[in-house]
Amino acid sequence: MKLKNFKITVTCVEGLCSRAKVGTEFYVRNARLEVPPGQSVCLFALGSILAPLIAASVPTDPENNILNITREWQCPDPLSKVIMRVDEIEPD
Numbered sequence: 001m002k003l004k005n006f007k008i009t010v011t012c013v014e015g016l017c018s019r020a021k022v023g024t025e026f027y028v029r030n031a032r033l034e035v036p037p038g039q040s041v042c043l044f045a046l047g048s049i050l051a052p053l054i055a056a057s058v059p060t061d062p063e064n065n066i067l068n069i070t071r072e073w074q075c076p077d078p079l080s081k082v083i084m085r086v087d088e089i090e091p092d
Contacts, residue, residue, distance in 0.1 A: 001058075002030065002091070003030050003031050003057040003058065004056060004057045004058075004059070004088055004091075005027065005028065005029045005030065005088065005089045005090070005091055005092070006027065006028045006029075006053060006056070006057070006086050006087065006088055006089060007025060007026075007027055007086075007087050007089050008025065008026050008027070008028070008049065008053075008084050008085070008086050008087075009023070009024070009025045009084065009085045009087070010022055010023065010024040010025075010045075010082060010083070010084055011072065011083050011084065011085045012081065012082065012083035013080070013081070013082050013083075014080065014081040014082075015077075015079055015080030015081050016079045016080050017042075017075070017077065017079075017080030017081075017082050019040070019042040019045075020042055020045060020075070020080075020082040024039055024041075025039070026039065026041050027089070028053055028057070029091075029092065030091075031057060033046075042075065042082070044075055044076060044077050045075040045077075045082050045084060047076070048073050048074065048075050048076050048084075049073045049084055049086060052066050052067075052073060052086065053086065056086065056088070067086060067088060071085050071086050071087065072084065072085050072086075073086070
């Protein structure tokens with residue numbers, strides 16, 4: 001089965017987070033995580049978007065696609081506010 005591809009972008013960082021930077025981008029292509037050289041992804045932030053990414057990666061009708069409801073998720077760290085935007089991208 002061919003899965004959807006996504007670009008995830010950090011759009012907001014507030015608070016004490018030292019791991020995320022606004023503008024950081026990483027990708028999920030065919031269920032594989034791709035992080036550009038020199039960048040990193042916080043495990044807590046990644047964990048907050050795994051379930052929505054899995055749900056969005058399986059083809060569904062547009063009415064039930066979670067990305068039509070919201071495209072932004074927040075890291076669960078109570079001391080910081082990191083917002084990530086998920087956008088569907090074209091297959092390679």
